[in-house]
Amino acid sequence: MVNIMEKLKLGIIGYGFMGHEHVNALEKFENAEIIAVCDNNPQQLEDAKEGVLTFEDYRDLLNVEEINTVIIAVPNTLHKEVSIAAAKAGKNIICEKPAAMSVEEFDEMVKAAEECKVLFSIHHQRRWDKDFRVMKEVYDQKLLGDIYLIKSQLYGVNGNMHDWHVFKEMGGGMLYDWGVHLIDQMLDMVDSKIDTIFADVQNVINKEVDDYFKIIIKFKNKVTAEIELGTYYLVPDRSWFMGGKKGSALSNGFGQNGKIVRTRHLLENVPGKITMSASGPTRSFGPPEPGLLYEEELPKVEVSALDYFENYWNALNGKEEIVVKADQVRRVLTFMDAVRKSAETNEAIQFE
Ligand SMILES: NC(=O)c1ccc[n+]([C@@H]2O[C@H](COP(=O)([O-])OP(=O)(O)OC[C@H]3O[C@@H](n4cnc5c(N)ncnc54)[C@H](O)[C@@H]3O)[C@@H](O)[C@H]2O)c1
Incomplete structure (x- = not known):
């Protein structure tokens, strides 16, 4: 080099x-x-x-x-x-x-x-986004024990996308726009091969290109991940949820904002206790007993928008490995092909 x-x-x-x-x-x-x-x-x-x-x-x-x-x-x-x-x-x-x-x-x-x-x-500078890095820390440090679910969602109100992004022949559509970031983040976070992908891709109000998608990924390490984006959701939101056997983590917005929630004891099998909800009695989904749940802060991360370039510069000078590697980018593009195929066939796609 x-x-x-x-x-x-x-x-x-x-x-x-x-x-x-x-x-x-x-x-x-x-x-x-x-x-x-x-x-x-x-x-x-x-x-x-x-x-x-x-x-x-x-x-x-x-x-x-x-x-x-x-x-x-x-x-x-x-x-x-x-x-x-x-x-x-x-x-x-x-x-x-x-x-x-x-x-x-x-x-x-x-x-x-x-x-x-x-x-x-x-x-792929969104590998250094604060919300992503915080949740990646939760994952990497195994703060929630075995993970069963990770959700990454991005909802907006600008349903009609701008400029050339609405034209198919110019590479428009939300999968190519934000989708590629959200997929890259998820594949970078979960250190496992993928079993299956199931996807729904829609043009809600755009004529030519996708403006909504939901992707469900079953990783071989038993983590299920869900990525959902809607440009015409009309309830703006950027958030993450991560569920593990030792707690849940939530992140709201693009910064360092959220919490880890834990329980003082696992409720695997408890005597049924009936509470009334607005829609009638329930035993499983009533409010938790007082003091059962407690909260912790999410890990702190220090990231800068320039970190991508710092890494590129160091890699060029042989001081660091490049973070955004060609084989990872290729995997994301292959994944996107599988997303489109799943959406077209309405079937889960075996991936790796
Ligand atoms: N990493 C990110 O967060 C991020 C964010 C936005 C856009 N992008 C990417 O950046 C790229 C540009 O997107 P944009 O939103 O800035 O689009 P844009 O339309 O604002 O800018 C593209 C520019 O390229 C020019 N152009 C077109 N053909 C050209 C040619 N043959 N030679 C020279 N210039 C030419 C256009 O005139 C235009 O000014 C896209 O690939 C997009 O996906 C990345």
Whole structure:
């Protein structure tokens, strides 16, 4: 692998929402310098920072010798073409998610990067999201004992998605947009192969692309996971639930907000006690006896939006292993194929 001790000298290809985000974020990263930005829509280049080169054709940006790394932030269907051209130009690559439109495309991208000996990684920065990292700590530290269920859910109100994300031929749809993050997080958290996947994917109000999905994953280590996203839910929510034999953990929002709930004794078999609910008597779902449940804080984590780049930089300099690995990205894309197949056939798919 290339070993550079100077800065990440960056060219950003695709200067739309994410291209601008990268420039703003990387201003705070001491090991990076933005050399050039490129967008085939000249209006996007109007607010390029002073001293930064601008190009309308990405091939011209790739000719700039000073640039050692490119960030590819063009619409999804262009990731393959631009990544392979960047590899051939000898540039290290950070490509936006979803890495590619298919596993086959991704394999071509990886092959080009290997042949050209450049570092190729996908911007799965949500591995460093606070809510995810907190719940991953709960999982990794086995704070809840044996886990039986993990739920990750994201509900929004912007049912009609924006810009090119509503067009199938540009790689639109929520599976390619947020789905790939939520799946990547779950597969990174649960250290097990998968038995089966069952998925429901719908276009609730979008004509061409999916805007709702629910995926149920049965891992070989007995964990069941559920990922649900709805853009037209009208009850906004980002939350996690994790259930284990020694407690439950809840996380609300994208930050460090939630709790672990435990019971003073397991209620495996207790004499039936009838309580009245608004819908009649119940023995199993009445309120808990006072003092039975108690709460603990979730583990604390320190993460920064720049951690992805810190890792990429260290990997480039041989100081750390790259966190977002090609085989993991390939597994996520293969998983997404299985999700689509399950939704089409209405059947559970044997996965690994
Ligand atoms: N990692 C994340 O959290 C995250 C968040 C949002 C978007 N993304 C990804 O970033 C990528 C861009 O998404 P976006 O929301 O910024 O889209 P966007 O439409 O805001 O920006 C894309 C830009 O690419 C430009 N472009 C299109 N074709 C081009 C070409 N041939 N050469 C140069 N520029 C070209 C467009 O003019 C546009 O300005 C997508 O792959 C998306 O999935 C990632």
